[in-house]
Amino acid sequence: MKKYRSRIKETQQNEQVIIDNIIEELDKKRNIAIHKMKQAQLKDEVSMYRLEETTLDYVLFRIRELTGRLV
DSSP states (O other), X not given: OHHHHHHHHHHHHHHHHHHHHHHXXXXXXXXXXXXXXXXXXXXXXXXXXXXXXXXXXXXXXXXXXXXXXXX
């Protein structure tokens, strides 16, 4: 009976180590995902500002072009 109990206890400890390792790996992957998401958001913001800059450049170009024709 003692061997059986010690074997069960050993099995439970091994299972706990496995579970702890899984939790640690998932936590690492979560942090990586958060980091990548932040990078993607920054890229999206940069793209948005580039589009805004391009739009403003075009509007200014058209205004200058139209006012140049009127003069």
